[in-house]
Amino acid sequence: MIKKNNIVSTEELKKVIIEAMQDSKAQEIVALNLKALEGVTDYYIICHGDSTTQVNAIASFVEKEVKEKLKQKPYKTEGERAAQWVIADYIDVVVHVFTRRPATFISLKNCGVMRSESHSAWN
DSSP states (O other): OOOGGGOOOHHHHHHHHHHHHHHTTOEEEEEEEOTTSTTSOSEEEEEEESSHHHHHHHHHHHHHHHHHHHOOOOSEEEOTTTOSEEEEEOSSEEEEEEEHHHHHHOOGGGSOSSEEEEOOTTO
16 A cells, blocks of 8 residues: 555545544544645545544554554644644645634535535535
8 A cells, every 4th residue: 555665645535534533433534635736635524523532543443454464654733732623734734633623614515616525424
């Protein structure tokens, strides 16, 4: 799965992140394809959990799986302390995990501006 020189494709990274979210029972997983927007990340993947505990668990599991399978760490993470939301920046893919309440206010999935891919049976 890892290419020579430890270079990982964006598609491989996206796949591992989504699988980790699914395995950790994340809800309403949506991958926004931002490739057409120059200077922005390729994918913005969002999901939510029902509690701050679940948000932290999802974010931690994603980070663990990406590190184990692809030998990659996020460039930067934020939000773990309060855990109303956690963001992990992998440069080409940004992961954003919300609690249910903020996720209802930030409905990127329904904005219609960017192509999105749904990856959850919860939709």
